[in-house]
C-alpha cells in the first residue's frame with residue numbers, strides 16, 4: 001500500500017506551500033518512495049487528530065501515523081535502509097544544526113516578507129484562523145509584518161550567508177549530491193516560491209543557482225509545483 005502525505009494546500013488545492021511538507025516530498029523522492037498527497041487546510045485538524053497534534057506534514061505508512069518532519073526523515077532512513085540515506089551515517093548532528101539554523105534564522109526572515117501573500121491564497125475557511133494566530137505571533141497586523149521591505153530583504157540576505165558560502169564551493173550542502181541537509185532550506189525557499197509572484201533573490205546569487213539545481217531534482221518535482229500567477233489571476237503550472 002502506498003504512503004499518504006497530508007500536505008498543506010491553498011484555496012486552489014494544487015498550490016502546496018508548506019516548507020515542512022516540501023522537506024518530506026523531496027525526502028520521499030530521494031528515497032524513491034511513492035506517496036499519495038492529501039490536500040490539507042490549516043483548519044482540517046480532525047483529519048490528523050490521531051497524531052495528537054495539529055500540524056503537517058503527517059505521513060501515513062501502513063498503519064503508522066507519523067508527524068514532525070525531522071522525525072519522519074529519521075523514520076524513513078530507519079524503515080527503508082536499503083534506499084539512499086537522507087542523513088548520511090555520522091551526519092545527524094550537522095543536519096540537525098541546519099534544521100535549527102533554517103527554523104531560527106531563515107524562516108523568520110522569510111515569514112515577515114511573505115505572510116500577507118500566504119493569507120491572500122488561503123481557502124476561505126482558513127483565513128480568520130491564520131490571521132488570528134499569525135498576528136498574535138507577529139504582534140502586529142499581517143499587512144504591517146514587513147513594514148520596511150528593504151530592511152527585511154537585507155535581513156534575509158544576511159540570514160542566507162552560511163548557505164551562500166557553502167554552495168559557492170560545492171554543488172549541494174551535503175556535497176556532490178543532495179541530502180536532507182539540502183531539503184531543509186530548500187523547503188523554506190520553495191515555501192516562498194509557492195506563495196509569491198516575485199523573486200526575493202538576485203538570479204546570480206549562489207543561493208539562487210543552488211535553488212535552481214534543487215528545482216531540477218527528481219524530474220523537476222519542485223520546479224513543476226503550481227504557484228500563483230499573479231494576485232487573483234489563477235495558478236502557474
Ligand SMILES: N[C@@H](CCC(=O)N[C@@H](CS)C(=O)NCC(=O)O)C(=O)O
Nearest residue numbers: 018019020054055056057068069070
Ligand atoms: N516542527 C514541525 C512544524 C510543522 C508546521 O509548523 N507545519 C505548519 C504548516 S507549514 C502547520 O501545519 N501549521 C498548522 C497550524 O498553524 O495550525 C515539523 O517540522 O513538521
